[in-house]
Amino acid sequence: MNRKLLFPLAAAAGYLALAIFDLSRFFTAVDTAFYGTLEMLAVIPPIFILLGLLDVWVPKEIMVKYMGEGSGITGGIIAFFIGSAAAGPLYGAFPVASVLMKKGAGFFNILIFIGAWSTTKIPMFLFELQALGAAFALTRLAVNIPGIIIIAKLIHTLLSPAAVDEIYRASELR
Amino acid sequence: MISTIIFYILASAALISSLAADRTKTRKALQMAWKSFVNIAPSFVGVILLVGIMLAFLSPEFISRIIGEESGAAGVLLASVVGAVTLIPGFIAFPTASLLLHSGAGLTPIAAFISSLMMVGVMTLPVEIEYFGTRVSISRNTAAYLFSLAAAFIIGAVLS
Known part of the structure; x- marks a missing residue:
């Protein structure tokens, strides 16, 4: 059996167990999963279309120049802004990161991109401003941006070049 | 949106x-x-199914109770764990947090919840591992968890 199907099948088995042992929780779970599916179907298509276009139209040299290992602070800033402009849950960030890696973006910049997607998405930030106030939202942003950089630096330093190569090779195959 | x-x-x-x-x-x-x-797609479906099960046990009301009632370091720790293992869209998470804030919950646990909710993704870990391997995924999430705890205390200290 396809290894990829293992995870969704295991999760589906959880629903079977819930249906048998706790019907009210089963219905809550189905409800949430239904809305989660709608969210995914709404958010994902434009991201993947843009990904496909990026893959075809942006030459590797351009990506290496602006986001490659030697791109310096420019690459980090670009990665930060692409991640912050994102829409959708964190799981959408990984296929995008994969294409960026395939095109030659540096690993530190990839980590910045993932951090920004998770933490500094502009639409989310506007929501936070409204709900929790400027003092909270701005303080959190001021604390979390250095956090993104620290975590990226840490993982980039800890990981051996061979391990990074392996991740990049996998992205080539996708 | x-x-x-x-x-x-x-x-x-x-x-x-x-x-x-x-x-x-x-x-x-x-x-x-x-x-x-x-x-x-199979991994996305897996994450969505998993989130459904998780939220059937950790309802927004339950999360509110944990973050609102527990105080002190234990409350902060609990809030950050709940934030790490849940995956809630912002349009539910922020109003919930706002409600908690107005009903008198501490800033530090709320900051811990919001920070770890954003930075740490236990639910999305299977997808992350598929793309980045186990080592990067586990170290990134561990570092992000520890950082979000530190961030909560800093935010709490700055704002109170």
Whole structure:
């Protein structure tokens, strides 16, 4: 059996167990999963279309120049802004990161991109401003941006070049 | 959500320009888009199913109770754990947090919940591992968890 199907099948088995042992929780779970599916179907298509276009139209040299290992602070800033402009849950960030890696973006910049997607998405930030106030939202942003950089630096330093190569090779195959 | 609409407009504009410039390349781009989607779809479905089960046990009311009632370091720790293992869209998480704040919950546990909710993704870990391998995924999430705890205390100290 396809290894990829293992995870969704295991999760589906959880629903079977819930249906048998706790019907009210089963219905809550189905409800949430239904809305989660709608969210995914709404958010994902434009991201993947843009990904496909990026893959075809942006030459590797351009990506290496602006986001490659030697791109310096420019690459980090670009990665930060692409991640912050994102829409959708964190799981959408990984296929995008994969294409960026395939095109030659540096690993530190990839980590910045993932951090920004998770933490500094502009639409989310506007929501936070409204709900929790400027003092909270701005303080959190001021604390979390250095956090993104620290975590990226840490993982980039800890990981051996061979391990990074392996991740990049996998992205080539996708 | 407005951001999604913007993305649709952006993708349509890019697609139309691409079609005008080169039909073959555009077809290739769409094939690639479809291929990457089919590749990752099972994992997406897995995450969505998992989130359904998780939220059946950790309802927003339950989360509110934990963050609102527990105080001190234990409350902060608990809030950060709940934030790490849940995956809640912002349009539910922020109003819930706002409600908690107005009903007198501490800033530090709320900051711990919001920070770890954003930075740590236990639910999305299977997808992350597929792309980045176990080592990077586990170290990134561990570092992000520890950082979000530190961030909560800093935010709490600055704002109180």
